[in-house]
Amino acid sequence: MTKPIRWGKKLVGTVAGNTYISRRSRQAHYYRKYGGYGVQLSILEQLSKDGVDFIVVEEDTGAVYRTSVNTMWRHGIPVNDGYGDQLILPDKYWEIIPQGQMLLL
Numbered sequence: 546m547t548k549p550i551r552w553g554k555k556l557v558g559t560v561a562g563n564t565y566i567s568r569r570s571r572q573a574h575y576y577r578k579y580g581g582y583g584v585q586l587s588i589l590e591q592l593s594k595d596g597v598d599f600i601v602v603e604e605d606t607g608a609v610y611r612t613s614v615n616t617m618w619r620h621g622i623p624v625n626d627g628y629g630d631q632l633i634l635p636d637k638y639w640e641i642i643p644q645g646q647m648l649l650l
Contacts (some may be wrong), residue, residue: 550592552585552629563598565614570605579622579633582610586630589617602639609642 547559550567558567569575569582576583584592592600592614600617602610602644612634621632 550588557585557588559591560595560597563596565592565599566601566603568603568605572605576624576633577598577610578623579635581631581633581635581639583621583624583631584617586623586632589614589621589632607643610636610639611642612639616636626639 547561549556550558550560550565557566560566565584565588567584574582584600596613600612600614604610616638617632617634620638621634624633627641
């Protein structure tokens, strides 16, 4: 069973088991300044409260990024560039699974 995750009224991902999964357009959502993907602070707080352990970003390029919620808290860079408070996690803290390789959850 999956649980939808929203930021405001916008569906931004789902939780399946202990994993938050978000599909992203690299062009629109990749934070180039810090070289990584982010999660809204309010969503990250809810994920932690709900006992979610992992974050997975599925890119429209076919690549998949995976990290732990703890790593996001520990190494995420706080940003608010007009889209709310977020933590941006640089690529070096993500496990990056190339297009076509399977991710086991």
